[in-house]
Amino acid sequence: MSRQRCRIGVIAPASRMSAEVAERVPPLAKSLYPERTPEIVFHPQCFASHGHFAGDDDTRTQAFLEIANDAGFDAVWWARGGYGSCRMAEAVMRGLSEPARRKAYLGYSDAGALLAGLYRAGFATVAHGPVAHDILRDGGDAAIARALAWLVDRAPATLEPTVGTVSKTAAFNMTVLSQILGTPLQPDLAGHVLMLEEVSEALYRIDRALFHITSNPAIRQVAGIMLGRCSDITPNEPEFGLTEEEIARYWCRRSGIAWLGRADIGHDAGNKIVPFGPIAVGVA
Amino acid sequence: MSRQRCRIGVIAPASRMSAEVAERVPPLAKSLYPERTPEIVFHPQCFASHGHFAGDDDTRTQAFLEIANDAGFDAVWWARGGYGSCRMAEAVMRGLSEPARRKAYLGYSDAGALLAGLYRAGFATVAHGPVAHDILRDGGDAAIARALAWLVDRAPATLEPTVGTVSKTAAFNMTVLSQILGTPLQPDLAGHVLMLEEVSEALYRIDRALFHITSNPAIRQVAGIMLGRCSDITPNEPEFGLTEEEIARYWCRRSGIAWLGRADIGHDAGNKIVPFGPIAVGVA
Numbered sequence: 001m002s003r004q005r006c007r008i009g010v011i012a013p014a015s016r017m018s019a020e021v022a023e024r025v026p027p028l029a030k031s032l033y034p035e036r037t038p039e040i041v042f043h044p045q046c047f048a049s050h051g052h053f054a055g056d057d058d059t060r061t062q063a064f065l066e067i068a069n070d071a072g073f074d075a076v077w078w079a080r081g082g083y084g085s086c087r088m089a090e091a092v093m094r095g096l097s098e099p100a101r102r103k104a105y106l107g108y109s110d111a112g113a114l115l116a117g118l119y120r121a122g123f124a125t126v127a128h129g130p131v132a133h134d135i136l137r138d139g140g141d142a143a144i145a146r147a148l149a150w151l152v153d154r155a156p157a158t159l160e161p162t163v164g165t166v167s168k169t170a171a172f173n174m175t176v177l178s179q180i181l182g183t184p185l186q187p188d189l190a191g192h193v194l195m196l197e198e199v200s201e202a203l204y205r206i207d208r209a210l211f212h213i214t215s216n217p218a219i220r221q222v223a224g225i226m227l228g229r230c231s232d233i234t235p236n237e238p239e240f241g242l243t244e245e246e247i248a249r250y251w252c253r254r255s256g257i258a259w260l261g262r263a264d265i266g267h268d269a270g271n272k273i274v275p276f277g278p279i280a281v282g283v284a
Numbered sequence: 285m286s287r288q289r290c291r292i293g294v295i296a297p298a299s300r301m302s303a304e305v306a307e308r309v310p311p312l313a314k315s316l317y318p319e320r321t322p323e324i325v326f327h328p329q330c331f332a333s334h335g336h337f338a339g340d341d342d343t344r345t346q347a348f349l350e351i352a353n354d355a356g357f358d359a360v361w362w363a364r365g366g367y368g369s370c371r372m373a374e375a376v377m378r379g380l381s382e383p384a385r386r387k388a389y390l391g392y393s394d395a396g397a398l399l400a401g402l403y404r405a406g407f408a409t410v411a412h413g414p415v416a417h418d419i420l421r422d423g424g425d426a427a428i429a430r431a432l433a434w435l436v437d438r439a440p441a442t443l444e445p446t447v448g449t450v451s452k453t454a455a456f457n458m459t460v461l462s463q464i465l466g467t468p469l470q471p472d473l474a475g476h477v478l479m480l481e482e483v484s485e486a487l488y489r490i491d492r493a494l495f496h497i498t499s500n501p502a503i504r505q506v507a508g509i510m511l512g513r514c515s516d517i518t519p520n521e522p523e524f525g526l527t528e529e530e531i532a533r534y535w536c537r538r539s540g541i542a543w544l545g546r547a548d549i550g551h552d553a554g555n556k557i558v559p560f561g562p563i564a565v566g567v568a
Contacts, residue, residue: 051525052488083488086495179492182466183499204336204367208463211370215467241335 006038006152008075009067010046010132012054013092014110015082017046021132028135028144038152042132043067046079053084061088061095064114068092071099075151078107080133081173085113089185093117104151107131108271109199112176113185119170119276120187128171128195128265129158129273139269150273160264160272162193164279166223171195171265171274178209181216187276190221193260195274196248197228199267203240206230207247214255224258229266290322290436292359293351294330294416296338297376298394299366301330305416312419312428322436326416327351330363337368345372345379348398352376355383359435362391364417365457369397373469377401388435391415392555393483396460397469403454403560404471412455412479412549413442413557423553434557444548444556446477448563450507455479455549455558462493465500471560474505477544479558480532481512483551487524490514491531498539508542513550 010017022042030037045063048055055063067076092114104125105118111131119126129150130143137143149155156164163169170189174196180186196213198206213219230244242250245262252259264272294301306326314321329347332339339347351360376398388409389402395415403410413434418427433439440448447453454473458480464470480497482490497503514528526534529546536543548556 049522051523052491052520053525083492086492086499178463179496181496182470182502183496184501185499186466207336208367208370212463212465212467215370215469217468218466236336238333239335241337 005036006075007073008038008040008077008151009070009073010040010042010077010079011064011067012046012079013060013064013088013114014053014084015080016049016054017042017079017133018136019047021079021135022046024135025132025144028141029148032145032148033152038148041073042079054079057087057091060084061091064088064092065095068100068103069095069097071102073103075104075106077147077151078111078131080131081107081109081111083110085110086179086185089113089117093121096121106147106151106273108171109173109267110176112172113180115276116180116187117185120185124277126276127273128276130271134269134271137269143269143271146273158273160195160274162226162263163274166193168192168223168277169195169274170276171197171228171263174198174206174209174213175201178212181212181219186218189219191223193224193226194219194222195226195228195263195265197263197266198230198244200232200234202234203236203242203244203247206244207240210247210251214251214257220255220257222257224260225252226260226263228263229268231267289320290359291357292322292324292361292435293354293357294324294326294361294363295348295351296330296363297344297348297372297398298337298368299364300333300338301326301363301417302420303331305363305419306330308419309416309428312425313432316429316432317436322432326363338363341371341375344368345375348372348376349379352384352387353379353381357387359388359390361431361435362395362415364415365391365393365395367394369394370463370469373397373401377405380405390431390435390557392455393457393551394460396456397464399560400464400471401469404469408561410560411557412560414555418553418555421553427553427555430557442557443563444479444558446510446547447558450477452476452507452562453479453558454560455481455512455547458482458490458493458497459485462496465496465503470502473503475507477508477510478503478506479510479512479547479549481547481550482514482528484516484518486518487520487526487528487531490528491524494531494535498535498541504539504541506541508544509536510544510547512547513552515551
């Protein structure tokens with residue numbers, strides 16, 4: 001980092017963050033980095049509420065831009081997922097200025113809509129990985145420690161094991177990627193190993209999302225697909241007849257995309273970090 | 285019609301049809317058309333079962349092609365929706381021959397993936413409207429009577445009231461349209477009044493689907509959007525904060541697409557018929 005202590009700004013582009021997160025994350029950071037404790041600033045917007053969202057679209061957009069465009073921050077960290085990034089992505093992309101390009105971005109799930117836009121706009125340090133809210137999961141401290149080790153030091157041990165063994169990577173929640181296909185947020189993933197995970201969807205929806213993703217001509221330019229964990233799968237009536245891995249293998253075969261096995265990502269505390277693009281070398 | 289009695293072939297590209305449908309629809313057709321009773325042939329595939337589907341992908345594909353490519357049929361009628369058309373659409377489109385172009389196609393919901401492919405391929409008589417399974421709904425006889433009046437006579441009274449007052453129309457379940465965007469099934473809807481309906485989705489998913497649809501540059505060429513009924517909306521946690529109509533108006537405003545009000549379509553017995561393209565004049 002360009003300064004002594006890494007400064008991390010936390011924003012919530014989707015759903016509202018629990019206050020408990022702001023109470024628990026900083027002490028954990030202090031215990032992990034007693035000498036050079038990263039400063040974690042929770043933007044007040046994280047606690048705002050507007051129907052489904054952590055504040056209305058404009059509030060969430062402004063909060064994101066305040067952190068991203070402030071040269072005093074080294075990183076933008078997602079408070080959590082939920083739903084809402086797609087509503088503000090266009091205004092965020094329009095409002096980003098030069099300091100925004102010199103920081104790291106870390107989130108997953110709903111964050112994918114914004115991560116895609118940032119990566120598409122050429123931002124160099126964009127990654128799929130744990131959010132602050134993950135501290136509330138069983139074993140969540142490990143997820144936070146992993147996020148911090150990447151945000152502070154880009155520690156190689158935080159990375160999904162395939163990262164670094166291939167030329168480029170990207171990772172998405174499959175529904176979120178599906179819902180930006182054909183929009184101005186769809187990133188160019190040619191030559192990337194594409195890792196996909198899912199949570200709380202029925203198998204027929206997983207099948208439909210993978211039809212959608214693997215039928216997209218630009219997506220067919222990926223180097224291959226890896227399947228992350230699909231957790232909390234909701235009931236399918238009748239039984240679908242295939243597992244999520246059989247479904248992913250099927251759509252790879254159908255589309256001519258290489259099936260590259262399982263990825264160590266998912267909606268859980270084990271969620272490893274997947275930088276977008278070639279692996280970032282060192283820390284700015 | 286080119287012959288005395290209209291011959292209608294029923295196929296099930298998605299989920300399995302209830303046997304009760306085959307028992308109840310033909311007598312209703314006979315009571316409605318005692319002199320020129322349409323012949324309704326339920327392909328045996330309608331009763332097949334393979335996990336989630338009414339037979340495996342190949343079985344469903346072959347059944348569709350047997351009816352569509354047979355010059356002895358005047359119409360292809362969907363047994364029901366569910367999920368599965370996208371799995372077979374590519375093989376169906378590849379296998380259709382000349383007689384397939386000279387008949388009518390009627391279905392909705394999951395059928396949208398195939399209706400889109402047929403319309404994109406220049407088929408002239410493709411419509412969004414009731415399926416045979418709708419006879420099981422409350423008041424379902426009216427839905428079947430409407431479907432038959434269109435299949436047999438193209439009766440104008442069966443049409444959604446906006447049809448015929450505008451140059452072109454199309455209708456979709458919004459999730460189904462969302463899931464074919466950016467794939468080879470996406471039809472050119474420039475200049476069309478696009479009617480969208482939904483069933484059994486939470487409001488945040490309706491919002492996300494409408495983000496996806498209205499953010500697509502090709503979709504932005506539509507003449508406008510009309511919102512059909514959104515029924516059986518599942519709980520949103522927390523309260524979303526907008527109704528489905530407010531959501532649709534929002535995304536129209538955001539995208540510059542004209543908001544044209546409500547459409548008389550939906551997952552119910554009142555579902556009116558919406559031909560794709562300009563209104564078909566008369567019956568072949």
